Amino acid sequence: MPGKFPEIPAQELRAFVDPATLPFETTASIEPLEGGVVGQERGIDAIKFGMGMKESGYNIFVAGPPKTGLTYIARTFLEEQAKKEPTPPDWCYVFNFKEPDQPKSLKLTAGRGKELKRDMEEFIQTLQSKIPEVFDSDDYRAKEAEVHQAFEKRRREIIEELSQTAREDGFVLQFSQVGMVIIPANKEGQPMSQEDLSQLEDEERKALREKSDEVQSKMKDAIKRIREAEAEFKEKHAKLDGEIALFVVGQLMEHYLEKYGDEEQVQQHLKAVQEDILENIDDFKKKPEGQQQAGPFPMPPREAAFKKYDVNVLIDNSETKGAPVVIESNPAYPNLFGTIERQAWLGALFTDFSMIKPGALHKANGGYLVMKALDLLKWYLSWEALKRALRDGVIRIEDLGELYGIFSTRTIRPEPIPLDVKIILTGDPYLYHLLYIYDDRFQKLFKVKAHLDDRMDRKDETVIECAKMLGRFCSQNNLRHLDREGVARVLEYSMEMTEDRDKLSLELGDISDLVREANYFAGLENAAFVGLRHVEQAIEKRIYRSNLIEERMRELVNKDIFWVETTGEKVGQVNGLSVLMTGDHEFGKPNRITATVSVGREGVVAIERESKLSGNIHTKGVMILSSFVKERFAHNKPISLTASLCFEQSYGMVDGDSASSTELYALLSAVSGVPIRQGIAVTGSVSQKGEIQPVGGVTRKIEAFFHVCRHKGLTGDQGVIIPAKNVRNLMLKKEVIDAVEEGKFHIWPVSTIEEGIELLTGMPAGELQPDGTYPEGTLFRKADERLRQIAEIVKEFGKSDEGAAKKGNDEGGGCPSCGR
Structure with missing residues (x-):
């Protein structure tokens, strides 16, 4: 009887890819796929649109099944496009001379950050050697001696004048550890002893006290004039030092001001550095000591004084070609927004601008940051801070310990850096829908959805594109290339995955794993290329590694335990x-x-x-x-x-x-x-x-x-x-x-x-x-x-039940269901 019904012919039970139809011998003989992405026209179009829209809010969510290679596609396409975009600037943190606990951020042309750091180190080292030489020169000593001698001469004149006035009034001016002292003198001009003073009459003692008060007043006036002379001396000495220092510092600084003439923020910082050096020129007068022994403790005070002139190069784009593309696999808050490190010193923790470290947002600033949405959402603080940063347009490096009250010690608050980055999140479409519905900011910040498919139409051109993609994958991962029979079998496996002979799978994760495994079996035979038998072996072994339960089930069926x-x-x-x-x-x-x-x-x-x-x-x-x-x-x-x-x-x-x-x-x-x-x-x-x-x-x-x-x-x-x-x-x-x-x-x-x-x-x-x-x-x-028949039986039983119920009611009104 079954023979009367039409069957499916054997040739329609499986789709085959004829190796003879493939226009190449191996994947090594064809050009690699341009762009590295195949069959994702809808998603690529959305990514292109998101990259082109520079307005805020047009960040991209790449949605698709997990095995479609979301991150790989996003990175591969972005890296190709990002090379055509301008390279973003360098960013540095420097000491803020006006607000020491708020380090300043500097924006420089790409590659000039480390150059500024090197120049500042060279500048300070030069000052450390030149300034002591200048202040140790004969010319400077002569000018300093002239100023000092003028002060000493003026001080002697004031003291001699006071001494002469004291002698005329019958007193002697003496000097002690506490300063100048006025002592009464006898007729020979010698200081009077206590016995001489005790023998004086009351009137003489009173007259002597009155004269003493007058002389004390004159002495105070003399001391005041000496202090004024001393202040004048210090002012002249400081002026002299300032002139000498300005000559040395200004001469050196002029070169750097000219070099960084087109960097406005650097110019302002260099001028602030010059002012601070002139104010603290004494720190440079001493000759640098020998190299200090390295250890776990902070540098000596002298070195610490010069550290504020260092430059902390936060982001160096000197070797970046085009816009950066950063993949962040662990978007914890410190990894995303940067950290402020601390150093222990005698049981306490301290920090400064040189301990500011960048995060993924800093590295991707001016380019693209790719993250898995699920990884990001696991860190609630990172997700909320990222939305805030995108809304405000700045990157703030905030200390977690201070935010949560873990540390009560004083810390620094670096100046925020302007944020210009395109965020690309990858994840399941269901996750996108959840965020779109339940997170009110999400739809405002991620306006571009790049929906990737897990399959594509099987056409002649897509078959060739898949072969090119396989060739690119083998080249990038140093694997053996596939011959045409191997490519045909991989394509058939792709159709098996989709369960549709007119579709090819875009689950790149499974396909790439199969190629790696086939390459392993080809290596065991020392084969030059991956062929049909190697792909078949990889598929069979993949099933064999996972089908233990299937074999147990089949065994139970064969033994009629499962009937x-x-x-x-x-x-x-x-x-x-x-x-x-x-x-x-x-x-x-x-x-x-x-x-x-x-x-x-x-x-x-x-x-x-x-x-x-x-x-x-x-x-x-x-x-x-x-x-x-x-x-x-x-x-x-x-x-x-x-x-x-x-x-x-x-x-x-x-x-x-x-x-x-x-x-x-x-x-x-x-x-x-x-x-x-x-x-x-x-x-x-x-x-x-x-x-x-x-x-x-x-x-x-x-x-x-x-x-x-x-x-x-x-x-x-x-x-x-x-x-x-x-x-x-x-x-x-x-x-x-x-x-x-x-x-x-x-x-x-x-x-x-x-x-x-x-x-x-x-x-x-x-x-x-x-x-x-x-x-x-x-x-x-x-x-x-x-x-x-069943309906009639049910009907007859229904009539019997109704008759029994009626008879029961006539006899005593009992309940037909329980007999009561």
Whole structure:
């Protein structure tokens, strides 16, 4: 009977890529793919638009499945385009002489940051050697001595004048450790002793005290004049030092001011440096000491005084070609925004502008920063700070310890740096939708969505592009190139991944891993190129590493522990096909699906649903097949039955609607009493109108049932029924195709339930006639008659129940349900 139905010819069971159609011998002989990206026109167009829109808010979210190589595509394309853009400037941090705890940021032309640092080091070293020489010269000493002598002469004159005045008034001027002292003198001009003073009369003592007060007043005036002379001396000395220092410093600084004439911020900083050096010229007068011994402690005070003239080159773009493209794999706050390091000194922590370290935002400033969205969202503080930075347009380096109150010590607050960066986040489309809905700032900051596809159309030009991409990948990773047979097999594997012979997979992660693994097996043979057998071996070994559970399942089926029948006929029993997933591996598994029918009013009951082992989609499928039964058989009578459906020997969750047609076949068989051929397995979902709809995993399902039939013996009547719309998804192995060619195994496409049930039972399904009945000798006629019998039985029992209830009420008004 199955031979009467059209089968899928063997040549349509798999799509092949003919190596002879490939216009190259190996991937080494073709030009690498320009841009490195294939089949992502929609996403690339969006990325180009986002790169071109320089206005704020047009950051890019690259959305796509994880294995499509989101980061690789973003980086590869961005790096190509970024080379054409201008190189961003260097950024440095320097000491702020007005606000020491707020280091200043300097913007310089690319490559001049480290040049400024080198120049400042050279400048300070030159001053350290030249200034001591100048201040140690004979010319300077002569001028200093002249100023000092003038001060000493003036001081002596004031002291001599005061001494002469004291002698005239009968006093002697003496000097002690506490300063000048006025002592009364005798007639010989010698200081009076205590005995001499005690012998004086009261009037003499009083007169002496009055004169002493006058002389003390004159002495105070003299001291004041000496201090004024001393201040004048210091001023002249400082002026002299300033003139000498300005001559040396200004002469050297003039060269750097001229060199950095087009750098306005550098000019301002150099002038501030010059002013500070002149104010602290004494720090430069001493000759530099020998090299200090290195150790874990801060530098000596003398060196620390010069450290404020250093330049901390935060970002050096001297070797950057075009705009930078930075990939940040760990976007923690310090990695993203930079850090302020601390150094321990005698139990305390200190920091300065030289300990400011850049983050990924600084490195990518003026270019592009690529991050995985999920990695970024794991760091809540980083995500919020990034949105704030994009909104404000500046990068602030803030100390985490101060933000959270961990450190109470004083720290520095570097001047913010203007932010000009394009953020590229990569992630799942579902994550994009969540952020778009629940984060109000996200849609304002990431206005460009670059949606990447996981597959592309299989055309002649796309096949060549894929081959070029494989060649580029092999060259970049120092792998053996593939010959044309190897390329053809990789392309077929790509179609297997998509489960569509008209599509090629864009899951670059899996494809690249396959090429690496094939290269390994080619290396074991010392082959020059990766060929067909190496790719086949890589695929087989990849499956072998992951299919332990599949083999255990197959063993249980072969030993009839999991019961699957492949011969004979049975009522209400069909072989269904499902797909099991173990994370890294998917495989098909046959299941016995049974149906029982009895008198009742519960309708169609799925045992999996009642036992809470049914998913929502499977439950929906059961409800749909119930609607089909009503549509076909409840047009002229009520349907009153209790039917139960069960996946036999299933001990886990059941979900999906791919078995809904199988369950319907089992139900129709149970109702009609017509047996079903057990050598045929079925997959496909059903609509309320009886249409067979396409499902996933048909290739794996067919191969799973084929293995069971082969183990138990191929009879030539066995096969699988699949939806007609799934023919394009078939990529079966050679062993299955060979069995089909030999007529030992069959694959039938069906479009309706009627086609499927006729193939399974060998009996016509039947079409509804104008009188509301189905033709004699059809399966639907048998089912309709059985349902009518059940309805009548239920009706008769309903009358009996009503009669018993009425009699009970007449006798005593008892309750018909409990007898009371």
